[in-house]
Amino acid sequence: MSKHIKAKKKTKQKLSNKIIRLFQEQPQLQANYKQIAGKLAVTNKATRNLIVEVLEEMAKNNIISEVSRGKYKLNIKNTYLTGKITMHSQGYAHCISEDYKDPVFVAHRNLHCALDGDLVKIFLLPLKKGKEPEGIVSEIIERSRKKIVGTIQLTKSFAFLVPDNRKIPYDIFIPPDKLPENIENNMKATIRIIEWTRKMKNPIGEIINVLGYAGDNETEQHAILEEFELPYTFSKAVKQEANKISKKIPEQEIAKRKDYRNILTFTIDPVDAKDFDDAISYRKLKNGNIEIGVHIADVSYYVRQNNILDKEAYLRGTSVYLVDRVIPMLPETLSNNLCSLRPNEDKLTFSVLFEFDSKDFHIVNHHFYKTIIRSNRRFHYDEVQEILDKEKGDLFAELKQINEITQAIRKKRFDDGALSFERTEIKFKLDKEGKPLDIIFKETNQAHQLIEELMLLANKYVATKFNIYEKKHRNSSFVYRVHDKPDQEKLRSFAQFIKQFGYKLN
Structure with a gap:
């Protein structure tokens, strides 16, 4: 392609964008090429002649209609979409709209001041064969970021x-x-x-x-x-509300709950954990079976629906963990104190209690309770692993039996078709100024698996309970965390990819 043809094509593209913008800004406009040239301040004869060509091409592509000889107007029907901009580091973007099945490509020159995440209105250009849908931002409805x-x-x-x-x-x-x-x-x-x-x-x-x-x-x-607009401080009102909560648990509340304060209970967490939101209990029953309890901090007792703490937690959504700090969802009074299952303190919990057969470890029975517990010990993962490896140490007999049970649960889970996504977690060792001194690779061991299996088991039984409840009570609802069925097109693409390495999907 000669330089002249390339230059002409580029000029026509620019003229097309300007003409579209002109019609977008004046949707009722009906104009011929001379009027359009005047509005665009085009005086060069060659460029004015190009406007005629551009208008004819736009009419052919149904972007505009010829209402009378040489006079055109914009085809408004089915040419606009509303969606969010997803920027790419190369400068171009895509607009994702609920009203259109495919992402719409937006060239850098057609973003018209839109930024990543902005809610925009785009003008949809005619679909070209073999090309992805393309559009031009005509209006920024809402900015996604204020700073x-x-x-x-x-x-x-x-x-x-x-x-x-x-x-x-x-x-x-x-x-x-x-x-x-x-x-x-x-x-x-x-x-x-x-x-x-x-x-x-x-x-x-x-x-x-x-x-x-x-x-x-x-x-x-x-x-x-x-x-990421993460709020790292709490308002005075939120702090005051948290500080008003009594640390003493009322006797009438204790009376409503199953009392597990005299049952052996402990937590297992990372060595640098500040808040302990789950614990496990262990005891041998009179019938010879083993009971293991999974206890989760009962935050709902302290954070009542629609109060200022609940609204603050709703806005934050989750606690955020950075390399050297945590941005908590709730004030420290709650996250690291009242709702943290610290040793030798009475704490309110939701609990799932499992009764295991002492011979083959199958589940004989299970119960759900609101409980009060008192943790006897705080372990960290490496500490528990060392006790299991050396076969001696604090609570070795209990940890050994819980580990045998959870390993049996794990084996059955994988035998039933569960997938294992092994990954190495990376942590950084920092000095006092926050500069990294070392990289620590954390590998999953049996101590991690012990907690993982019990949490998965508790989640499974809670989900099953609510699923049964939902079937009986049609107006009820429950939030499940699920993995959707794989996209068939992506599966086919993946099958083709792994085929070159000698693998195939069944």
């Missing part, structure tokens, strides 16, 4: 912020009058966009928070929190 985190680069006359998020392919221009006095080159900061029009190459922003020097651990951790 952007990045590194400040200073020049003599202005500054700009280079975003940490690679899905934001624009540097943010910061005018001198929007720079705080304490700002320095290579500092991390949070900005908000204050101006950005389609005619502007880069957005204009102002700094709302200076985080510190790039590379400093505290700065980088706060940058992560800002980037």
Whole structure:
């Protein structure tokens, strides 16, 4: 293809986008090529002639209609979609819409100031054979982010912020009058966009928070929190509500629960765990069988529906674990104190109690209770594994029997077709300043499997109980965590991929 033909094609593409934008901004517009050239300020004769060609092609592709000789209007029907933008690091994007089965490609030049996650209205271009659907952003309905985190680069006359998020392919221009006095080159900061029009190459922003020097651990951790809009402090009202909760459990509440405070109970967690939300109990029954209890902290006793703590937890959704800190879902008074199953403290729990046959370890019976427990001991995983390996140590006999039972459960689970996704968890050993000193590879051992199997077993029985309940009570509902059936097209693609290595799917 000659340079002239390439240049002409590029000019026509630009004209097409401008004409579409013109019709989008004035949906009732009916105009001929001269009127369109005037509105686009095109005076060059050759370019005006190209407008005629572009209009004819657009009419042929059903983007516009010829309402009278040489006069056109936009075909509005079925040309617009609403969806969310997913940016790619290369600068282009896709729009995901519930009203359209396929992602719609949006070229960088057609984003028109849209950013990753924005809810937008797009103009759907005619589908070309062999190409994916393509569209042009015509309106930003709602911005997904109110602030952007990045590194400040200073020049003599202005500054700009280079975003940490690679899905934001624009540097943010910061005018001198929007720079705080304490700002320095290579500092991390949070900005908000204050101006950005389609005619502007880069957005204009102002700094709302200076985080510190790039590379400093505290700065980088706060940058992560800002980037993902994670609230790392609680409001005064939330703290006050948490602090009002009495640490003493009322006798009338204890009377409602099954009392397991005199049954051997302990927790097994990572060595650096701060909150202990599950525990197990063990005892031999008079009939010779073994009872193992799985106890989960009863947070609902302290966090009542629709109170300020419940609303705060709803907004946060989960606790977030970073390399050197935890951003809890609930204030520390609850997460690390009242609802943490710490040793030698009375705690309220939900419990599933399993009775195992002492010979072949099959489940003879099970019960669900609200309980009160008192943990006797806090273990960490490596400690339990060492006791099992050396066959001696605190509670060896009990741990040995629980391990034998959970290994039997595990074997049956895999015999029944369960899949094992083995993965190595990585942890970092940090110094006081948060700089990494070493990488620790955590491998799953029998101590991990002991807890894993009991938690899976409890979840299975709880889900089964509610499934039976739902069948009897049609208006009830329960949240299940499930894995959907595999996509057949992806399975076929995967089968073709592994075939080259000598494998096949049954």
